[in-house]
Amino acid sequence: MELSETHTLPVSQQRAWDALNDTEILRACIPGCESIDPDGDNAYAVVMSASVGPVKARFKGRMQLTGIDAPNTYTIVFEGQGGAAGFGKGNARVTLEPASEAATTLTYVASAQVGGKLAQIGSRLVDGAARKIAGEFFKRFGAQVGGDATAPDDGPPAAAATAAQNTESTPAPAPQSDGEATEEPEGTAGTKRKKSWTAWISKS
Template sequence: MELSETHTLPVSQQRAWEALNDTSILRACIPGCESIEPDGENAYAVAMSAAVGPVKARFKGRMLLTDIDAPRTYTIVFEGQGGAAGFGKGNARVTLEPENDDATRLTYVATAQVGGKLAQIGSRLVDGAARKIAGEFFKRFGEQLSGQQADDANGASSAGSAMSAQNTELDQTPDSESGDEGTKRKKSWTAWISKS
């Protein structure tokens, strides 16, 4: 089985590369992923559940990153065992190319082999399931990157607003207030600002 697709990501090449190497982002984006844990240098232990046609299984496997040329490309070599459901193994060559400062084109070419019950289902169902999982991954991945970008922008503007509000608060505190009362008022004013 061979899969090849191209996706445009709404972030810089460096940010896309960092996200592809962030296990918490990958765990959130891979459909059915239960865990991704470091397992040696550039290697990860992966556990996930998947359904291919009538076969549903929990797979445990290993993912190894090779031919690393940061932040442009790497190859993922993977293998997984699904007990009675069978096994899957293969590799994927992932390439990142900048389109401009705020967009990156991700291209991958993956080849995979399956065995056991999975192989008996038929290549059309296996290919369809693989394309569906890949499609869902890239949809979630794009959303994660867009969401983080929005959070970064909101965080910067919120920090700016809080700073200017804090400066206004200091400028408007009357000198005649007693120390305790002034402190209480400042605290409640700060709390009110952080809520808005």
């Protein structure tokens, strides 16, 4: 499965980069995400719940940041198991380019492989679920970087939604995080603020 997309964010390139490296902002923006915690050099453990067609599961996965060129680009390498739901692995290259002083063009190209039940339900459903998750992510992310920092996991409030509408985007795919799955309902993420990826990267 290969996916690519471009979005225009209503903020400067540096602001967009900082937000992409803030684990608390990402946790609030990724649908079903429960936690993102440091797990080695430029690596993070992710726990999230997701539904792909008839398959609903809780995933535990790991993301590694490589090819870091702040504030322009990095590559996310991800892998993990979803138990009975299957497994997933792949990578996504994220690139930021200034569109103006107050706008940034974000482009990503992702490649992923899935197995188990996820593979059995067909690529069409998997692709559709990935696009839906990514579409919601960029809706929330646009609201966050546009000024609303408290969008709830079930979607941004009216003011945030208005800000999100100013984020021009094409339909969005996103590689899903993976990990061990127990087919249980989505949990509630902790609210303790995590250290930003930027802080961890600076130590390496």
